Amino acid sequence: MKTNKYATMGLLSALALLTNTCAHAATAPESFTFDIANSTINHNLSSGSGMVMHNGQLIVTGDDSPWLFTVNPDFKIEKKVMIDHFPVNKHNRINHKTKPDFESMTLIHYNHQPYYFVIGSGSKKTLRENAYLVPIKGGENQKLSLSNLYTTLHQAAGFTQAEKSILKGLPTPPIRFSSSTEAMKVRMPFLP
Numbered sequence: 001m002k003t004n005k006y007a008t009m010g011l012l013s014a015l016a017l018l019t020n021t022c023a024h025a026a027t028a029p030e031s032f033t034f035d036i037a038n039s040t041i042n043h044n045l046s047s048g049s050g051m052v053m054h055n056g057q058l059i060v061t062g063d064d065s066p067w068l069f070t071v072n073p074d075f076k077i078e079k080k081v082m083i084d085h086f087p088v089n090k091h092n093r094i095n096h097k098t099k100p101d102f103e104s105m106t107l108i109h110y111n112h113q114p115y116y117f118v119i120g121s122g123s124k125k126t127l128r129e130n131a132y133l134v135p136i137k138g139g140e141n142q143k144l145s146l147s148n149l150y151t152t153l154h155q156a157a158g159f160t161q162a163e164k165s166i167l168k169g170l171p172t173p174p175i176r177f178s179s180s181t182e183a184m185k186v187r188m189p190f191l192p
Helices: 011-023 147-156
Strands: 002-004 050-054 057-061 067-071 077-082 102-110 113-120 130-135 142-145 175-177
Touching: 050 102, 050 113, 057 102
Parallel strands: 002 142, 102 175
Antiparallel strands: 050 057, 057 067, 067 077, 102 113, 113 130, 130 142
């Protein structure tokens, strides 16, 4: 597994804006009603905490799973790709104390290559402050440290040491980055 520490792109600007917005006092909550037309349970998918539609296929990750799953419209697993090697229990789940807590993912294009960008929640220092670039066309996954990003988010939100910043959800449309793009000059310490 290749680990990289530096790259250039504009994601930090969006995350800083999001964090700054979240740091302000909340307004009155809106109420929502959800109707579930039908439900399907797949006991081999732990949580579905991150999902991406790509080429008509649903790609799913779970917070305690070492795999990305491709599932069909009936939510049956058609394929799985290893994100990283983690010890799993008899139910193929990563132990709660050591899980990377993948809480979001998106599709990005970086240096003209498509990747699934899978991100840990940041809820535990070091252990859950990592992300992975999983090349869609195959190849070696890259583990990325997001520790500096989580520290920046924590500080921007004005959190105390006792409070935690947890990243959940990412934009779902494909995001395109190019290391040579003039508009993306923000130094990111976590992409290659």
